[in-house]
Amino acid sequence: MKNQHRQQKLLNQLGAGALVIVATNLEQLRNGDVHYPFRPHSDFWYLTGFTEPEAVAVFSQEDYTIFLREKDQKREIWDGERLGVDAAPEILKVNQAYPIGALKTQLPQLIKNATTVYYDFKPCALDDTIMECLATTKTQSLGKYLHEMRLIKDDDEIALMQKSADISVETHQMAMQQAKPDLFEYEVGSIFDGNFRRYNAEHAYTPIVAGGKNGCVLHYIKNNQVLNDGDLLLIDAGCEVQGYAADITRTFPINGTFSNAQRQIYQIVLDAQLAAIAAIKPNEVITTPHKIASQIIQQGLINLGILAKNGDLKQFYMHGTGHWLGMDVHDVGRYQQGNQDRKYEVGMVTTVEPGIYIRKSDKINPKYWDIGIRIEDDVLITKGGNRVLTQGLAKEIDEIEGLMR
Ligand SMILES: [Mn+2]
Structure with missing residues (x-):
């Protein structure tokens, strides 16, 4: 799969023990109940191929985890189908998938054994949670490597x-x-x-x-x-x-x-x-x-x-x-x-x-x-x-x- 190939190429530059965290955009309110058409974050799209809002990918040489929106029958009637946690491993070829709400509890577990975490802070609600989890972790810029690949x-x-x-x-x-x-x-x-x-x-x-x-x-x-x-x-x-x-x-x-x-x-x-x-x-x-x-x-x-x-x-x-x-x-x-x-x-x-x-x-x-x-x-x-x-x-x-x- 193209996206995993890119992940591998990126990880090969980062060395042993590297862990990458990349988040996509959230839906943005335009006015009232109306959202702007959603556009995934380019870094996330490039590395995962996944185009739903509100998701975080975490990957290393050993492991690939995604956090994404849960299935929600009521919301899906209004906004359309979601991939959901159960279907994600087969479709996205991840080792495990968690609801985005579990980010705060699961991310610290994933970070635990990493030598260096690569992540680019950008202002969004997911960012606050990720930053909290990274508070005591050595973090390096991902863009420095990823953006040269995208170029x-x-x-x-x-x-x-x-x-x-x-x-x-x-x-x-x-x-x-x-x-x-x-x-x-x-x-x-x-x-x-x-x-x-x-x-x-x-x-x-x-x-x-x-x-x-x-x-x-x-x-x-x-x-x-x-x-x-x-x-x-x-x-x-x-x-x-x-x-x-x-x-x-x-x-x-x-x-x-x-x-x-x-x-x-x-x-x-x-x-x-x-x-x-x-x-x-x-x-x-x-x-x-x-x-x-x-x-x-x-x-x-x-x-x-x-x-x-x-x-x-x-x-x-x-x-x-x-x-x-x-x-x-x-x-x-x-x-x-x-x-x-x-x-x-x-x-x-x-x-x-x-x-x-x-x-x-x-x-x-x-x-x-x-x-x-x-x-x-x-x-x-x-x-x-x-x-x-x-x-x-x-x-x-x-x-x-x-x-x-
Ligand atoms: Mn121009």
Whole structure:
């Protein structure tokens, strides 16, 4: 079983006598009797494959125990079936299963003989109980080891990420074809809601559907304004398939044709993005894409008279060029190795997402005001260099205008 294989791989790094504790999330109340849709904790999901809320896994070289919700006929009528304690050993291949309520009494027994316990504290109700049990035990960070494992994707994980990339690409394409002046941002946003669900996928994060000046608000999520003829539309949206995320941004003209000013800025961002992607390969330092993208954007803005020769690029490009991508959209894994920037390795997935955001300013030609452009793709590091998982989606100016015609 895949999950047990991961447990074994993790334990092999931790040495003899190591015991791992990993907890999933609790259901979160939204309002009244309504809960948010449940999403398991990524670490727990990765190591157990179990997707019910309120569970704790404890494993060592010798033993695998799970604490989970008990069967409850009344609750199951309302909320659906639970695996329960009796079925857990066969389904989850654990040595024993206990009700989650027994955590406080059973966990101390399981910890007793461990040399070192690996556990990451995170604020939730289960955490208090676990912390109580660990009060006198030597505890080490689990993430330090586990997150390095999660950072390198295996073939199954890459296949899921390709699937979420493909669905997201298709949906961005639909949005480009259907967007037009006078629609509201949420109407274009609903294309993503509908098409993601059509594949039984979820949003991996709250989408950004930002017309005109809203594109200059980096985390704009209101998505409730009308789309104006002549403005750009920036969409940052990606789905999650069985826990694995895609993260794509495209920016295109609402009326199907870039203005000259939009075209100039767009081409700079695109050149920066393509050059940054081209540099990604095993053993390349991970700060290289940002350096390359920043240089191209800086020179481009200087050429257009938007940025002074000694001006601060951060006025127009104030975020990084990428982040790890996986079960979490901003995925786990270190960015530094000791005090040095680390290097790319085969199986890592990173986003590449340069942008330019120009707010109103007396010092800038008004034709450039309120232009916010970001182009983001998902890049897998391969033996030979890289593979863009989101390659299929139009981003050249001609391609986009052609698709929208
Ligand atoms: Mn991103």
